[in-house]
Amino acid sequence: MDRRTYEELKKLLLLLLTISFTGFVCQISMVSQKYGKYGNIMQRITLNLREDYGHGPYRVPKVKTADLGTESLVMDLTNFSKTSNETLDNSPIDRKSMSWENWLYLMETRQMIRTDRMNRLCTEMNRTKYTPDELLVRKGLRATLYSNDRYNITFSVVKKAASNNFQNLFKSIGGLTRLYSVSEEMCKPRLETHTRAVFVRHPLSRFLSAYIDKFVLHHIDHFLSIGRIIIDYYRRNVTRRERLKAMKKADDVKLEEFIQYIVKSPKHRRNTHWNNYWSHNRACELRFDFIGKLETIQDDVRFMLYKLKVENRDNIEFLKPYVTYHGKQEKLRKYYKNVSLPLLRQLYSIYHMDFKMFGYDMEILGHEIWS
């Protein structure tokens, strides 16, 4: 290489470096402009979810594009195999691998799978959908409902399933009204016209999250007194002295002990952090139009905002793409491993309708005997 070529090359390299650096700076400022308005809520939502999120896709880590026929779109649902339905129901989709139309189609199908199943089970149990008037009569039925009037959606809050994130999201796009605290006249039009939505989560994952929150991290003092009761009743294998000592602090309730407390008495199951959400959230009475899951939250939120025609929805990133759900299944196994099988069965039987109605099973723990 002669000296001239070398000089030319050096110049070129410098130029390239300058260009890429400028591009980088521009990108940064574009990003901060783009997300300026939603910057705070984005961050908050992302952070909360990263701490709170349950478990990941527990069947197939990633939907294979080929399985779902994105090349030649199969519009006839009869050709969806059982695995495809289950995969679509519970696993995140790699949206970048398919066209927008195909993605929309899969999202519609996913909703159909979920709402069909809910409606079928409600019918089997002879539970009819309530009319808005019937919903109005019993105020308790409205306890979990929040409305956003700008986009005409009313959603039912499931505690420990990103509930705060959804409340923040809707607050930021037009506000929230709790139906429990407004008059019947104010509720009625909402109950008549709004889209009804709910977001759920694997029952065991939600249960574990409640346990960790209340009995490991101790976010709320109130649960220390419940912890005391649990140790008093269910820690039988230690001396009285040891038990009294443990009760003083009440900071080491075991998952197994907590489960015993739950299975022993229906009264203990009423707490909103670990009650049955299919009945507490009135799935049969309300018949949700939209059922989202934490396991597929990115797609579900995106699709919901699309259906609601939320303006600037692309700027509302509910979760950053880098948040993945791998490893969560291991966490579940790690904790539930210590719980005896008979006790686990009892726990399952308490939540079995949440499992059935929302398409979850015990395979997540490696127990296939339930499915």
Ligand SMILES: *[C@@H]1O[C@H](CO)[C@@H](O)[C@H](O)[C@H]1NC(C)=O
């Ligand atoms: C469904 O699958 C069958 C058998 O593979 C095939 O003959 C049929 O064309 C498929 N239907 C659609 C709508 O693709």
Ligand SMILES: *[C@@H]1O[C@H](CO)[C@@H](O)[C@H](O)[C@H]1NC(C)=O
């Ligand atoms: C898949 O779900 C759709 C929508 O609920 C349903 O129509 C179809 O029968 C399901 N397919 C199988 C194989 O269960």
Ligand SMILES: *[C@@H]1O[C@H](CO)[C@@H](O)[C@H](O)[C@H]1NC(C)=O
């Ligand atoms: C629902 O009603 C039908 C007909 O009245 C009855 O045969 C069936 O046992 C009922 N199912 C339940 C779960 O109560």
Ligand SMILES: *[C@@H]1O[C@H](CO)[C@@H](O)[C@H](O)[C@H]1NC(C)=O
């Ligand atoms: C919400 O409902 C009201 C009353 O039915 C209607 O006037 C309004 O256009 C709706 N808004 C949207 C975004 O659909």
Ligand SMILES: *[C@@H]1O[C@H](CO)[C@@H](O)[C@H](O)[C@H]1NC(C)=O
């Ligand atoms: C009580 O302790 C004994 C001996 O350590 C052990 O075999 C047994 O499984 C324990 N029982 C419970 C309920 O933990």
Ligand SMILES: *[C@@H]1O[C@H](CO)[C@@H](O)[C@H](O)[C@H]1NC(C)=O
């Ligand atoms: C499970 O039990 C073992 C033995 O008692 C204990 O060392 C471990 O910390 C427990 N795991 C969890 C997640 O509680």
